[in-house]
Amino acid sequence: MFRIILSAPFLCWAICLVGESLRRRRYASQRRRQACEAVNAATQSSFLFGIDWLFKFSQSAKQNRVLQYHNAEHIKYGNTFVVHVLGSSVLHTCEPEYLKAILGTQFEIFDLGSARHRAFSPFLGNGIFTVSGPAWSKARHLLRGNFSRAHIEAILPSLESKLATLLESVPSGKPVDLQPLFLKLTMDVATESLFGYSTANQAPSGAFSENFEIAQEGMALRARLGVLNAFYTDPKFSNACVAIHDFVDNLVQTALTHRSMPQPSSQSRNRNDYVFLYALVDQIGEDPKLLRDHVLNILVAGRDTTAGLISIACFLLSRNERVWRMLQNEVSRFNGKCLNFDELKSLKYLSHVLKEVLRLYSITPLIGRQVNQDTVLPGPKSLFVQKGQRVALSIHAMHRRKDIFGEDADLFKPERWETLRPGWGYLPFSGGSRVCIGQQFALIEASYIIVRLLQNYKKITPSDLEPFSETVGLTLASKNGCKVILTQ
Ligand code: HEM
Secondary structure, three states, X not given: OHHHHOOXXXXXXXXXXXXXXXXXXXXXXXXXXXXXXXXXXXXXXXXXXXXXXXXXXHHHHHOOOHHHXXXXXXXXXXXXXXXXXXXXXXXXXXXXXXXXXXXXXXXXXXXXXXXXXXXXXXXXXXXXOOOOHHHHHHHHHHHHHHHOHHHHHHHHHHHHHHHHHHHHOOOOOOEEEHHXXXXXXXXXXXXXXXXXXXXXXXXXXXXXXXXXXXXXXXXXXXXXHHHHHHHOOOHHHHHHHHHHHHHHHHHHHHHHHHHOOOOOOOOOOOHHHOOHHHHHHHHHOOOHXXXXXXXXHHHHHHHHHHHHHHHHHHHHHHOOHHHHHHHHHHHHHHOOOOOOHHHHHOOHHHHHHHHHHHHHOOOOOEEEEEEOOOEEEOOXXXXXXXXXXXXXXXXXXXXXXXXXXXXXXXXXXXXXXHOOOOXXXXXXXXXXXXXXXXXXXXXXXXHHHHHHHHHHOXXXXXXXXXXXXXXXXOOEEEOOOOEEEXXX
């Protein structure tokens, strides 16, 4: 018995327990010194270092109810609570004032943390999604110029031709799952505008998308593992990264060769010939690894997010005939013509519908940050946040708050946006300096696709009566796809 108690694992456990207790005491005394009140803590066993909470969290992920689980935790512990995990703590908050400070006023001290870089960099390298500080500023400055109105307008002709092909394959009055079709469409449109080469033409068909999905799933798993991701290896993930890197590297080489050839003057160039990678080559020059990192970061940021938004929008529309009819009424004045940027932006009701979809089903339901110095967040209570603490911004839970969105917050009701101005209480594209760079791009692409569906089909109805079920990887998607019947 004596030997068991003195065994190495027991000693480690006992030392960690003492360390954890000292860490919490140090935090409490610093908090008191700053005259800040204590934060609610999630109920956890004092002896398991948060493994019990992690276990419950990963169970909820397996059962496709991460968002439900998070909501329930917020209802139980309040808008802000802390979870202690493996010798550090994670602050969960859905409080608009804290989010404003974290993403806006105190942006510089809340960075991405090293865990995110470790999780994503085997695939994404040092791109806008993985870096903080000056490296991020440089990437943001470089990429921002490629999301102007003219650049967004330039993708519309390619979107129209690919969407026309998609719609031809959708039989009127028969069940179809739109989600995989939208994923393919957004991948084809994105790769064409990013690389000048659509993966739709790639043989063997689907290899790029397949590897891309494996790489994304690997990154999501690595992100969930947090500090433990340093120990994670998976040959399937590594092989997928290599395959995608090789593919993109070839396109980068083509772009670099293209650059060394005489170019038409900017005036004589067709606006629709715009290729993101070629524009980056002009900006960065000969740095193949950096070029690959930048295009892959944009592809990851833009593809599943937009496909998720359009699929969930169609899922909800198929269950809300009244909203579909209102939308048909709004677009009827265009008599079936393809809409341009300004016309798409003028569709008020459609913009309310998209806002409401993104409120109920935030495509990025949780945003992670880590604080790099001690600070106090202003808000309902002054909140002491200790250097190194990780913060989970619960966007999904915030978007369901009844005190912000009303007692009917769980209902799909686009009309609420006629008067609602929730400010920092509504952040589907995040906020502050790191606000989504592709927001306008995504909304125009989604609006275009939905308008074309409205113009081509009289009705959209569900082909199964399953309620919405989530799957959360890097972003949110519908677990059961978007199974509907479109009727002409
Ligand atoms: C419905 C569609 C989309 C949603 C809901 C969305 C949401 C978001 C959110 C919440 C962030 C902040 C993430 C964080 O700080 O951790 C973000 C960042 C970003 N998004 Fe989007 N996004 C969408 C579409 C797009 C598209 C289409 C593109 C590009 C083609 C794009 C490019 C980016 C980039 C580059 C960032 C990083 C910005 C930075 O860190 O400075 N997004 N997006």
